[in-house]
Amino acid sequence: MGIDCLVLGAGQEVGKSCAVVNINGKRIMFDCGMHMGDPKHPYPDFSRISKTGDFDGALTCIIITHFHLDHVAALPYFTEVCGFRGPIYMTHPTKALAPLMLKDNLKHMINGMGDKEKFTSDDIDSCMEKVIAVDLKQTIRVDEDLEIRAYYAGHVIGAAMFYARVGDASVLYTGDYNMTPDRHLGAAQIDRLPLDLVITESTYGTTIRDSRFAHESEFLKAVHTCVADGGKVLIPTFALGRAQEICILLEDYWERRNLKVPIYFSGGLTIQANMYSKMLISWTSQKVKEAYTNHNAFDFKHVRTFDRSLIHAPGPCVLFATPGWLNTGFSLEVFKQWATSEMNLVTLPGQCIAGTIGQKLMSGKPKKIDLDPETQIDVRCQIHKLAFSPHTDSKGIMDLMKFLSPKHVILVHGEKPKMVKLKGRIESELGIPCYHPANNETVSIPSTHYVRADASASFINTTLCPNFSFKNSASEDKCTSELQICDVRVSEGLLVMQNNNQKPNVIHQDDWSGKTDT
Amino acid sequence: MKLTCLSKGQGYYFPPCHIIEISGFRILVDCPLDLSALLIFAPIPVYSDRRLEYAFDCSCHVSVDTDCAVHKKQKVENSLDASSLIHGVPWYKTVSSLHLWDVSFIDVVLISSPMGMLGLPFLTRNKNFVAKVYATEATTRIGQLMMEDLISMQKEFRQFYGSEDSGCAKWKKWEELVKLPPSLQEIILGKDGTELGCWLSLYSAADVKDCIQKVHSLKYAEETCFGGVLIFKAFSSGLDIGTSNWEIKSPKKDIVFISSSVLDAAPAMSFNYHALQDHDLVLFSDFSSLDCMEDVEVETSHSAPINEIAEVAAIQPLIDSDESSEEEQKLGFICSYAVDSLKAGGSVLIPIGRIGVVLQLLEQISVSQEFLNLKVPVFFISSVAEELLSYTTIIPEWLCVQTQKKLFAGKPLFAHVDLMREKRLHLLSSICTTDLMKIWQEPCIVFAPHWSLRVGPAVHFLQRWHGNENALLVLERGLDADLALLPFKPMAMKVLQCSFLSGIRSSKVAPLMEKLQPKCVLLPENLKTFVGNSNTKSMSVIYYFESIMLRVPSLKRSAELKISADLVSRYQWISLKEEDINITRLKGELSVEHGKYRLLTGKESKGTCVDLERLSIALENMGFKITVEQEVSCRSGISFDIHVHEPSKGLIKVGPNITTISTSDKDLSSRIHKAVDTILCDI
Numbered sequence A: 001m002g003i004d005c006l007v008l009g010a011g012q013e014v015g016k017s018c019a020v021v022n023i024n025g026k027r028i029m030f031d032c033g034m035h036m037g038d039p040k041h042p043y044p045d046f047s048r049i050s051k052t053g054d055f056d057g058a059l060t061c062i063i064i065t066h067f068h069l070d071h072v073a074a075l076p077y078f079t080e081v082c083g084f085r086g087p088i089y090m091t092h093p094t095k096a097l098a099p100l101m102l103k104d105n106l107k108h109m110i111n112g113m114g115d116k117e118k119f120t121s122d123d124i125d126s127c128m129e130k131v132i133a134v135d136l137k138q139t140i141r142v143d144e145d146l147e148i149r150a151y152y153a154g155h156v157i158g159a160a161m162f163y164a165r166v167g168d169a170s171v172l173y174t175g176d177y178n179m180t181p182d183r184h185l186g187a188a189q190i191d192r193l194p195l196d197l198v199i200t201e202s203t204y205g206t207t208i209r210d211s212r213f214a215h216e217s218e219f220l221k222a223v224h225t226c227v228a229d230g231g232k233v234l235i236p237t238f239a240l241g242r243a244q245e246i247c248i249l250l251e252d253y254w255e256r257r258n259l260k261v262p263i264y265f266s267g268g269l270t271i272q273a274n275m276y277s278k279m280l281i282s283w284t285s286q287k288v289k290e291a292y293t294n295h296n297a298f299d300f301k302h303v304r305t306f307d308r309s310l311i312h313a314p315g316p317c318v319l320f321a322t323p324g325w326l327n328t329g330f331s332l333e334v335f336k337q338w339a340t341s342e343m344n345l346v347t348l349p350g351q352c353i354a355g356t357i358g359q360k361l362m363s364g365k366p367k368k369i370d371l372d373p374e375t376q377i378d379v380r381c382q383i384h385k386l387a388f389s390p391h392t393d394s395k396g397i398m399d400l401m402k403f404l405s406p407k408h409v410i411l412v413h414g415e416k417p418k419m420v421k422l423k424g425r426i427e428s429e430l431g432i433p434c435y436h437p438a439n440n441e442t443v444s445i446p447s448t449h450y451v452r453a454d455a456s457a458s459f460i461n462t463t464l465c466p467n468f469s470f471k472n473s474a475s476e477d478k479c480t481s482e483l484q485i486c487d488v489r490v491s492e493g494l495l496v497m498q499n500n501n502q503k504p505n506v507i508h509q510d511d512w513s514g515k516t517d518t
Numbered sequence B: 001m002k003l004t005c006l007s008k009g010q011g012y013y014f015p016p017c018h019i020i021e022i023s024g025f026r027i028l029v030d031c032p033l034d035l036s037a038l039l040i041f042a043p044i045p046v047y048s049d050r051r052l053e054y055a056f057d058c059s060c061h062v063s064v065d066t067d068c069a070v071h072k073k074q075k076v077e078n079s080l081d082a083s084s085l086i087h088g089v090p091w092y093k094t095v096s097s098l099h100l101w102d103v104s105f106i107d108v109v110l111i112s113s114p115m116g117m118l119g120l121p122f123l124t125r126n127k128n129f130v131a132k133v134y135a136t137e138a139t140t141r142i143g144q145l146m147m148e149d150l151i152s153m154q155k156e157f158r159q160f161y162g163s164e165d166s167g168c169a170k171w172k173k174w175e176e177l178v179k180l181p182p183s184l185q186e187i188i189l190g191k192d193g194t195e196l197g198c199w200l201s202l203y204s205a206a207d208v209k210d211c212i213q214k215v216h217s218l219k220y221a222e223e224t225c226f227g228g229v230l231i232f233k234a235f236s237s238g239l240d241i242g243t244s245n246w247e248i249k250s251p252k253k254d255i256v257f258i259s260s261s262v263l264d265a266a267p268a269m270s271f272n273y274h275a276l277q278d279h280d281l282v283l284f285s286d287f288s289s290l291d292c293m294e295d296v297e298v299e300t301s302h303s304a305p306i307n308e309i310a311e312v313a314a315i316q317p318l319i320d321s322d323e324s325s326e327e328e329q330k331l332g333f334i335c336s337y338a339v340d341s342l343k344a345g346g347s348v349l350i351p352i353g354r355i356g357v358v359l360q361l362l363e364q365i366s367v368s369q370e371f372l373n374l375k376v377p378v379f380f381i382s383s384v385a386e387e388l389l390s391y392t393t394i395i396p397e398w399l400c401v402q403t404q405k406k407l408f409a410g411k412p413l414f415a416h417v418d419l420m421r422e423k424r425l426h427l428l429s430s431i432c433t434t435d436l437m438k439i440w441q442e443p444c445i446v447f448a449p450h451w452s453l454r455v456g457p458a459v460h461f462l463q464r465w466h467g468n469e470n471a472l473l474v475l476e477r478g479l480d481a482d483l484a485l486l487p488f489k490p491m492a493m494k495v496l497q498c499s500f501l502s503g504i505r506s507s508k509v510a511p512l513m514e515k516l517q518p519k520c521v522l523l524p525e526n527l528k529t530f531v532g533n534s535n536t537k538s539m540s541v542i543y544y545f546e547s548i549m550l551r552v553p554s555l556k557r558s559a560e561l562k563i564s565a566d567l568v569s570r571y572q573w574i575s576l577k578e579e580d581i582n583i584t585r586l587k588g589e590l591s592v593e594h595g596k597y598r599l600l601t602g603k604e605s606k607g608t609c610v611d612l613e614r615l616s617i618a619l620e621n622m623g624f625k626i627t628v629e630q631e632v633s634c635r636s637g638i639s640f641d642i643h644v645h646e647p648s649k650g651l652i653k654v655g656p657n658i659t660t661i662s663t664s665d666k667d668l669s670s671r672i673h674k675a676v677d678t679i680l681c682d683i
């Protein structure tokens, strides 16, 4: 009995998140992502799950936390090419939105990838067919022994942390999460659970972020100054998540300042994504949710569809284009045209995957970017780094670990030096053993185990009533769950084991004396 | 465990009401209103007729003299006519035997459907009400909208009769009551004449708000724990959006409570029976098949009833496709009837209060080419129309698989989104809005509350169209149609009576129990003839009666105690060789958490160390006036008494192992409990 965690991806790095956790013999794969900056090894090394390729026998189920490509993009490959047929769980929004991301990604599939590693749009559809959609907080019984449950993670729409329990052993896999609410999403929310292991992301393991408000107004100022001077703003994003968040921010600002500068979304994809978001409003923040009857925050008034011919059109505008890391596709095409003018502005997310152009732009201020041996871009435009991020900062991680107080912590989804520091803090400040395995390493920990005994009514009755203390009972607003009894009368109980193979019994001492009398 | 069925209710709109006593807790399941009793009141008369005409700015076409084709059924009480109805602000009939229970003794309220919630504000506004209320999120939201709608409809009466009338209710006086026709008296007093006390004047908007705040809303299959020992979970029942069955787990018994359920539902999520399998006990509370039986007796004197589809007695697979296609046929039938009326120039009034049915009818309309060609508008008129319909567009998690597929395909969940965009469907908050005059057009289809035909905009449209033989009223079966239509006689308007599936058919009860495999089943006595002696070898069946408490025999399952492994390893065992028994004395800390008994490694004995000084400061901070009685130290610790004088009298006895709070004021005790709690938490 115990828990083994095999990290197949996102071990001491960001990209292709994938962890296979064995809890008392049940094996769960958490996330099945693709590495966007590593065309040589885009997928987790699935052969480590099963040498023979019998994945159905080797895995009980797959759980996907959210629709980001580094968490879901290897799933169609695993189900359609590798042939996994077991159950797959994700939240309703993730099931609805993941195919959009995946299909958008097909166009940008890394050139260096071998044919054997590719999958088609049909593969995505038949893969998603198999997915079982779950709601937050639902207790789902995967089989007789395995129970799973999703909690709100606040990272993107539909993002969830997943709890899994087998017998007395339990694990929480956080996926990506955010502990502070943003424009359109609430903060992560979870019950205090007894946990043997928490596997947490650590993207910002050493950063403490200051007010989001300051960063937002900095961003808005940069955008406003640019368009006021007649410049063009390029916002490379993925179709979902950040695009909607920034758009809500801009819509609000446009409204207040009465701006008429057009905001464009490239292609139908993001428009379609907005359509989905409208139905998924119950997954957004309290504020956005409450307002939906009068105004659905995803009904963008100023947003129009971008046409290719507008690239060279005169006048200011704001354009959202995919993909977010400027590695390929339409955002890169527009970037080539607009980067050459000082008037224009490009915003970039704080965290870009290694190997992408976005990452090159972030690291220092390059004048020239080599696209390929023949093409070179003169970068004259301004670059604004988006300081707000849908990931939790180190304070958030520490707060969550303290709140949950698990017996062990494993760090994934972060850079090694940051992990080392965070591990130090978790071990010294919280006294919880912490690990940061590299890819393809396994961490083994012991799991909680209880001996089960049948308790006689007289034992329960005498020890329970009415002498209980109120310890812990007000720790949560759910004042219901924790009644702890500290009572000397426990020792009036006797544990009896017969023949060593029957279930043991707990009886009250009076029961025993009665028994011996006869 | 004990069960008392307070009321078996009547159909979809008046669900049953039960009290379950288990593990020392009292659980009330559902708190409905009998809204069919509204029939004794007269709708607001002429005044509103005029108002309608003002609103529409057109003359009245209704020729009152037309002798309609409706042939009256011979009645025993010929004297009953529109004038016999009570002219006054309507009162509301609650479950009478619920009033026999002390509100403060109820620990938990489970709400299974929006209809089961409509009487809840009457309970929650009682200052002795301390129970925790659980309902699904969707039930809470839809229930809230229905209660708000009731209040807004009631407002019209208040304005008409003046607000002072509602307080005294002259009709409740005995000398007035005896003047009423016997059939009305029976509705008021009940069959045994005891129900006068359960009539209440409607709650206020503030009561509803307060009530909703007290509801702890849940997702389907979300676990919630009460008092450390009871665990509740709601599972979809398929009756309508958000409706639920309940799993109640206690350390000694796992129970499933089955409310009226629809096996293969749409658009609501279907009945989840997997989750109900393998429990100790099934409490079956679906009385709907009995309503169907009673229905057969109610002969409809109006035109074109929909044929009651015969019950199939043979045991079939649980979900047969016939059931859902039957429902579809009914909807199609209503739709084609509506189209016929519209073609003839008559309007269609649909006062159905079931969200699921309304959504399905809108769906049916939107795909009917015949209807779309007619270019007539559809109106949904209710104070909550907009909130209700927009709510349905954002709850994919609560809908059936087919509807969820629309989400995954990126299409709106319901056709009403498209109907509204194409300006075929208009949502209006009332008939008095200026918007109505701008867009009003007849013939048209109107969805409007209330199905009782006594309150709400439906009344105005009946008054307007009752003489038009081309107009159509879609009425649900189960309502006393003669009485319901009384104020609108003579009726030339066509009446289409239809019944929708409101529960499990009686023929399915036995096969369902076979599937669920409980050790024991509690069934309503009336179902005896249907379930009969089907082969229930492995499970025992107990029948229960309305208002008779049933003691459920113990199933003799002993509670399980989980002892942490490292604790067991430290025990010192004594072997009794001759009996091959190993025995040891228990040590550790017993915890009751989430319905489980656990014995954990005790860190160090903490005991209940309540500090006198800190407690008295905490109490004084909360505004209590207190005096402290002499501290006594003994071997095991310190004990002392605190007397509370203000705001009311109470005594706190603190001993080394036990703290007791004695007071007659419930509120005070819970506040003292809080104070004790806070200081214990700080330790």
Ligand SMILES: [Zn+2]
Pocket (backbone or CB within 6 Å): A066, A068, A071, A155, A176
């Ligand atoms: Zn992410």
